[in-house]
Amino acid sequence: MGFRFQKRVKIAPGVRLNVGKRGASVSVGRKGASVTVGKRGTYANVGIPGTGISYRTKVGGRTKRPQRVAYEQTQISPARPSADNSRQVDQYNARVAMLTSVHQEAADPVDWELLSAPALPTGADGPAVQKAKRQLAGYRPTWRDRLFNRAEARRAQLEEAVKTAAAEDERILAEQKKTEQLARKILAGDRSAWLSALEELDPFEDIRQLGSTVNVEIPDNGIPEAALLIGDGSVVPRDVMTLTQTGKLSVKPMAKKRFLLLYQDYVCSSVIRIARELFAVLPTDRILVNVYDDSQADEPPIRGCILSVRIRREDLEGLDFAWLDPSDTIETFDHNMNYLKTKGFRTVEELAR
DSSP states (O other), rough: OOOOOOOEEEEEEEEEEETTTTTTEEEEEEEEEEEEETEEEEEEEEEETTEEEEEEEETTOOOOOHHHHHHHHHHHHOOOOGGHHHHHHHHHHHHHHHHTTTGGGOOOOHHHHHTTTTOOOOOSHHHHHHHHHHHHHHHOHHHHHHHHHHHHHHHHHHHHHHHHHHHHHHHHHHHHHHHHHHHHHTTTOHHHHHHHHHHHOTTTTTHHHOOOOOEEEEOOOOOOOEEOOSSSSSSOOOEEEEEEETEEEEHHHHHHHHHHHHHHHHHHHHHHHHHHHHHHHOSSSSEEEEEEEEEESSSSSEEEEEEEEEGGGGGGOOOOOOTTTHHHHTSEEEEEEEEETTTTTOOOOOOOO
């Protein structure tokens, strides 16, 4: 059984120093709603005083979906030469699972109101410096220090610790001010701040990992507009990879209808994911997503918009993302999509802004 140590010291009204085994952090805000800044990141804390009920979340934090965890493990897990065929099949199956579950993962919503709380007070010593100075003032050489003539060296270490603590206070204050300023700009509808938040939190990393790109713009009407650019044709596999009974690798062309369904689910799953991420990060009630790729049903294929969707925040409320069908769900939103089961996507007009 491990012991946990934590001490909270009130520095100023609404400001507390938290000292534990893993280091120090600073909490700013009232009881029941505060922001904690430390070496492990920025956290929003919400609770009901007197009930013991509380919630703590990292700003921009997320829980990876099981399919993503499995996929990443297949990319890094070492394999014996004799198990190489099995590993390739595992990687293939993990990628297919990733393609159809993109929508199941999203960042925790950011509470910009909470993060706009005033930064730490300036002018006086910060919490880390106050702690270091108390240790210096309270230092009393032991008989061992005096015996080995190390009292001065020990005192010099404590004095150096005060300087190090000052740098830590400056870092915490700068981080808190940066977060506060960004939060206020975002709440004020600053378009550049919205884009900065998306760049900082980078919510579409795994979509890039699969080979596609997401670009977000904030036009004059203030409604975020995302462009999903499908990759070079290798994003969705066109073959089926399995193991034979003797352990040999079998690679066969995927049936066209199966490929088209997988492709449609990937596209629609990604659109839902983009909407979830934008609503989690930005204080907006509507977004527009356009998907671009070579059409499949046009002869010859045309590079253009194959899906255009307008989604409201309320459209996503109550949806069970673990069980919904991405393609069916897209049809419940305001959208332009011309998909033929036996031919695939045709190009469509983008929805008006």
